[in-house]
Amino acid sequence: MGKTIIVFKVKCEDMEKLDETVEKIKQLKSGEVKDVKKIPIGFGIQEIKIAVLIPEKQDQILDQVQDEIRQIPNIEDLEVEAMTLL
Numbered sequence: 001m002g003k004t005i006i007v008f009k010v011k012c013e014d015m016e017k018l019d020e021t022v023e024k025i026k027q028l029k030s031g032e033v034k035d036v037k038k039i040p041i042g043f044g045i046q047e048i049k050i051a052v053l054i055p056e057k058q059d060q061i062l063d064q065v066q067d068e069i070r071q072i073p074n075i076e077d078l079e080v081e082a083m084t085l086l
Contacts, residue, residue: 002056005034006065007082010048012074018046021074025050030064049081056085 012021018038026033031052038046050069054061062080069078 003086004054004056005084005086006031006052006054006062006080008050008052008066008069009079009081010050010069010075011077012046012048013076014074015045017074018048021072022048024072025069028052028065028068030054030061030068053086 010021010025012018022036022038025036025048031054033050034053035049035051037049039049040046052065054065066078066080069075
C-alpha cells in the first residue's frame, strides 16, 4: 500500500496567532504532518504551507484531514496546492 503526500496552503485570520496555529497544525491526528512552513506574502501577511502524509487506499481520508484543519481556530481558508503518490 502506497502513501500520498498532500501540500495545503492555509490562510489565517490573525497573524499574531500564527505560531499558535502552526503548533496546533503539527498535532493533526488524521494524517502525518511532515512539514510546516510560514511563507511571507507581503505587508506582514504570511500563509502556512503544510505537507501531510496519508495512506493511499483509505476512503475519505483527504476529507478528514481537511475537516480537521478547518476546525483549528484562526484558519480562514484552506486549499490543496499539490498531491502526489510516494
